[in-house]
Amino acid sequence: MKFLNKLVYVGVLLFISTYTWALKPEKKYIEHPSDFGFTYKENTITTADAAVLKSWVCYPNTKVDNKTTLILAYGDAGNMSYWMRQVSELVKVGYTVVLFDYRGFGASQSFPIEEDYLYYDEFVTDLSAVIQWTKKEVKYERLGIWSLSMGSIMATLAIEKNPVDFLIAEGFVINPIQIVQVIKEYKDEQYKLPPSAALYKEVLSRLSIPCLFFSGLRDGLTTIDDSMRVKFLNPKSELIQFNAGHLQGFQSLSSTSHGKKYVDGITAFVTKL
Helix, strand or coil, rough: CCCHHHHHHHHHHHHHHCCCCCEEECCCCCCCCCCCCCEEEEEEECCCCEEEEEEEEEECCCCCCCEEEEEEEEEECCCCCHHHHHHHHHHHHHHEEECCCCCCCCCCCCCCCCCCEEECCHHHHHHHHHHHHHHHCCCCCEEEEEEECCHHHHHHHHHHHHHEEEEEEEECCHHHHHHHHHHHHCCCCCCCCCCCHHHHHHCCCCCCCCCCEEEECCCCCCCCCHHHHHHHHCCCCCCEEEECCCCCCCHHHHCCCCCHHHHHHHHHHHHHC
């Protein structure tokens, strides 16, 4: 038992040492939809509290359009351009993808961000506005959120009042308070949480839409066990495991093309809805 506890300690310590869990927004875009040759549209979306967000909508070729739209809710660093390579693979096989930047990220409205916050409730407001905008402005038969790491917190909270048809999540967070406690224990760093963190567990218990979880065997903080707990509570959910760490699913589940098994997993899930 002591040996197993030591392995757990080493795994978690390695994970949180290599993944900072700090808010690190980037203003500069490193790639753009125009680099990938598909149809896209640039938009601005205004939130309920008057913040202006930058958004790109990427459209598939009409011959492969599967009438499914995904809203990308990324995590705590970079901006939406950092995910264009993954998005391009989804667009190729028929998905419409709505990307946006939280306030303070990319070309969205400036916002004072302290790196020692795990997330801000304003990011939930941002995602809620994007869901509402998408429902009005984008044609689809199925609408889902593709959430990554901290983006799964925003998705879980936003979905409650802004329902969608399904949720895809990699690095799913089941308890923000626990994450802060673990980081404090293993790294002696204190992270702050916004008010919604106290309500997150209750909101999560009401998550009943179909969910697809991607979880890495070597993810030491958002673990397979965490995703399994949510899957147990939600009979409409599925889990795909991969042999890698946090947010390494696309790379790990590649075969004949970048992320092919990952994309195939999403498609198999969506076609059953």
